[in-house]
Amino acid sequence: MGTLAAHGLRKSFGKVQALDGVTLDVPDGSFFVVLGPSGAGKTTTLRAIAGLEKLDAGSVHLDGRDATGDAPAARDLAMVFQSYALYPRHTVYENIASPLRARRCSSSEIAAAVEQMSSLLHIERLLQRRPAQLSGGEMQRVALARALVRRPRAFLMDEPLTNLDLKLRVEMRTELTRIHRSIGATFVYVTNDQVEALSMADQVAVLKEGQVQQVGTPTEVYERPANQWVAGFVGSPPISLLACRAEGDRLVGAEGWTLPRPRWTTAEDGRPLLLGLRSEDLSVEQRGSASLSGELYGLEPLGDRTVVDVRVGTEILKVKARPTVTGTPGERLLVTVDLDRAHLFDADTGLSLSEAGR
Amino acid sequence: MAVSVDEAVSTGPARDHTAPARRPGGRGRSVLEVALLTVLAVVMLFPVLWMIETSIKENRDVYAIPAKLFDFTVTLEHYKDVFVASDGGRSALSVSFLNSVVVAGASTVLATVLGVPAAWAYSRFAVKAKKDQLFFILSTRFMPPVVVVIPIFLMYRQVGLIDNKLGLILIYTAFNVPFTIWMMKGFVDEVPAEYEDAAMLDGYTRLQAFWRYTLPLLVPGIAATAVFALIFSWNEFVFATFLTSSDSVRTAPPAIAGLIGGTTTDWGLVAAASVVFALPVLVFAYLVRKHLIAGVTLGAVRR
Ligand SMILES: Nc1ncnc2c1ncn2[C@@H]1O[C@H](COP(=O)(O)OP(=O)(O)O)[C@@H](O)[C@H]1O
Numbered sequence: 001m002g003t004l005a006a007h008g009l010r011k012s013f014g015k016v017q018a019l020d021g022v023t024l025d026v027p028d029g030s031f032f033v034v035l036g037p038s039g040a041g042k043t044t045t046l047r048a049i050a051g052l053e054k055l056d057a058g059s060v061h062l063d064g065r066d067a068t069g070d071a072p073a074a075r076d077l078a079m080v081f082q083s084y085a086l087y088p089r090h091t092v093y094e095n096i097a098s099p100l101r102a103r104r105c106s107s108s109e110i111a112a113a114v115e116q117m118s119s120l121l122h123i124e125r126l127l128q129r130r131p132a133q134l135s136g137g138e139m140q141r142v143a144l145a146r147a148l149v150r151r152p153r154a155f156l157m158d159e160p161l162t163n164l165d166l167k168l169r170v171e172m173r174t175e176l177t178r179i180h181r182s183i184g185a186t187f188v189y190v191t192n193d194q195v196e197a198l199s200m201a202d203q204v205a206v207l208k209e210g211q212v213q214q215v216g217t218p219t220e221v222y223e224r225p226a227n228q229w230v231a232g233f234v235g236s237p238p239i240s241l242l243a244c245r246a247e248g249d250r251l252v253g254a255e256g257w258t259l260p261r262p263r264w265t266t267a268e269d270g271r272p273l274l275l276g277l278r279s280e281d282l283s284v285e286q287r288g289s290a291s292l293s294g295e296l297y298g299l300e301p302l303g304d305r306t307v308v309d310v311r312v313g314t315e316i317l318k319v320k321a322r323p324t325v326t327g328t329p330g331e332r333l334l335v336t337v338d339l340d341r342a343h344l345f346d347a348d349t350g351l352s353l354s355e356a357g358r
Numbered sequence: 359m360a361v362s363v364d365e366a367v368s369t370g371p372a373r374d375h376t377a378p379a380r381r382p383g384g385r386g387r388s389v390l391e392v393a394l395l396t397v398l399a400v401v402m403l404f405p406v407l408w409m410i411e412t413s414i415k416e417n418r419d420v421y422a423i424p425a426k427l428f429d430f431t432v433t434l435e436h437y438k439d440v441f442v443a444s445d446g447g448r449s450a451l452s453v454s455f456l457n458s459v460v461v462a463g464a465s466t467v468l469a470t471v472l473g474v475p476a477a478w479a480y481s482r483f484a485v486k487a488k489k490d491q492l493f494f495i496l497s498t499r500f501m502p503p504v505v506v507v508i509p510i511f512l513m514y515r516q517v518g519l520i521d522n523k524l525g526l527i528l529i530y531t532a533f534n535v536p537f538t539i540w541m542m543k544g545f546v547d548e549v550p551a552e553y554e555d556a557a558m559l560d561g562y563t564r565l566q567a568f569w570r571y572t573l574p575l576l577v578p579g580i581a582a583t584a585v586f587a588l589i590f591s592w593n594e595f596v597f598a599t600f601l602t603s604s605d606s607v608r609t610a611p612p613a614i615a616g617l618i619g620g621t622t623t624d625w626g627l628v629a630a631a632s633v634v635f636a637l638p639v640l641v642f643a644y645l646v647r648k649h650l651i652a653g654v655t656l657g658a659v660r661r
């Protein structure tokens with residue numbers, strides 16, 4: 001079993017409100033990702049769940065039992081720290097063995113478990129080294145091994161892949177997903193990388209300034225962002241946001257353009273709105289019923305695709321196009337909009353107005 | 359005495375000495391630098407040299423005018439006198455040395471045992487008014503000993519700690535604990551708290567985590583701090599003079615000072631006693647010099 005519930009976590013450091021009522025419900029066996037920019041309170045959230053941070057308010061329930069006041073050792077959780085926190089004076093073997101030694105396992109049990117872990121993570125060669133003699137990727141594997149060497153209630157991982165180079169990061173992403181599937185344990189995984197979140201998670205909680213913005217599957221968070229901020233944070237290139245308002249059956253842009261009003265929105269006439277358009281829902285190559293006119297601002301070739309920057313008035317639209325697309329800056333363009341996949345947000349509250357009717 | 363303190367403190371500047379090596383040209387020190395350092399060395403070391411010479415001169419040569427710098431008769435009589443009384447038993451001086459060892463050793467151990475955990479707590483935990491507390495702890499060291507010694511004397515008389523080694527041990531511990539807390543807090547701050555966090559998630563209690571994973575990393579810092587505390591207790595003069603009187607309790611500093619004065623002063627004995635007194639701290643500082651440097655430069659080395 002490994003359900004984990006944090007309710008109304010609040011924690012301040014001096015004037016900084018690191019956690020401002022964070023609530024998370026992590027189902028048993030899920031790969032639960034907490035996504036947010038640096039400083040959002042992700043580490044503090046994990047530390048609170050682990051019992052390393054004294055909370056101002058809120059509760060932590062583990063398998064339905066209140067564990068808010070429990071010592072870290074009593075919670076039966078394992079954690080991979082952002083800094084790895086490998087014991088510098090101990091060998092890799094001793095580092096991995098530490099959780100088992102704390103639980104007074106016999107040395108034959110320890111040897112077997114360490115061996116199994118080290119072959120799983122391909123670090124057999126490193127067992128007699130000390131952390132200072134390891135590369136970043138190796139340290140990260142050792143930190144993972146130390147966490148995975150026993151079967152705790154849940155694993156907490158604080159940006160374990162952030163310090164790795166891109167190639168290793170992509171490899172480890174697959175590896176971690178595989179490990180999660182094979183042991184079927186609960187993972188709470190913290191990252192600031194939305195690609196990691198979308199590719200690995202069963203559930204994503206998006207965190208900003210100590211507040212949960214949205215919880216959902218990766219698809220939900222991407223397709224139906226709860227507010228303008230989530231829409232902007234998740235997705236690359238970032239979503240384009242155009243100021244506008246609804247007038248009858250039309251959307252009128254602040255820059256003078258008009259589009260048909262989408263059927264699905266509940267926005268009242270005249271309210272300031274933001275129209276959110278993802279790059280893949282825009283096209284400069286196809287013709288459609290709804291379009292915006294602008295001029296070519298720049299091209300970003302990315303290999304498999306090219307992002308075309310189109311200027312509409314003073315605002316820039318990022319449009320996904322085939323890698324073969326060409327053009328000269330300043331050239332007039334018509335951008336076709338897939339309004340069925342567009343998003344509308346209240347410009348004042350930032351909240352999505354797309355929910356109803358979809 | 360000044361020698362041993364210099365030895366300990368010079369580890370800081372010793373690190374700076376490596377910097378000039380990177381000067382353009384890099385051909386070592388300039389002539390002027392060498393000349394100045396030589397002058398400084400002579401001025402600083404001459405009294406020490408003179409003390410050592412006097413301790414091995416025959417009495418006749420000690421009082422000779424003009425002073426004999428080289429051609430004197432070498433004798434170890436004075437050193438024998440330091441340890442052996444004229445009746446063949448143990449001398450009062452040798453008893454005072456033993457007292458110094460006991461008092462300095464015990465107070466250093468006590469200050470370390472009390473100060474290190476306190477420093478750890480101040481470093482790791484959210485303590486109310488932490489800065490004020492730390493300042494208060496340090497402020498106890500601002501008072502010159504002569505100011506404090508009278509009230510201490512009166513209090514000690516009430517509780518029977520006058521002319522008692524325990525009295526000296528306690529007062530030296532009280533002086534060394536604040537110093538230990540301050541110096542050790544710096545060392546503890548340098549050790550990431552996450553080692554302890556990781557150990558607690560491994561299943562250890564907070565104290566076990568400290569003991570297993572933080573304490574071993576603090577050993578160089580503890581060694582450096584203990585040397586400074588030891589030197590303080592070993593050298594301390596004011597409290598020892600006021601609070602002790604009998605030969606069986608007195609520590610070496612007042613005992614050596616007591617040799618000077620009266621109708622004649624046996625300078626050979628004074629010099630020999632001073633050499634013996636300076637030696638242990640010198641040797642100790644030399645043995646732990648690597649730790650001292652590691653201690654002073656801990657932040658620079660580890661990051
Ligand atoms: N020990 C601390 N002391 C003071 N401020 C802290 C401490 N830990 C975190 N903070 C602050 O709390 C906020 C959230 O931090 P953190 O949880 O580490 O964010 P994240 O892991 O998402 O980058 C930040 O503004 C950070 O500066």
Ligand SMILES: [Mg+2]
Nearest residue numbers: 042043082158
């Ligand atoms: Mg963090």
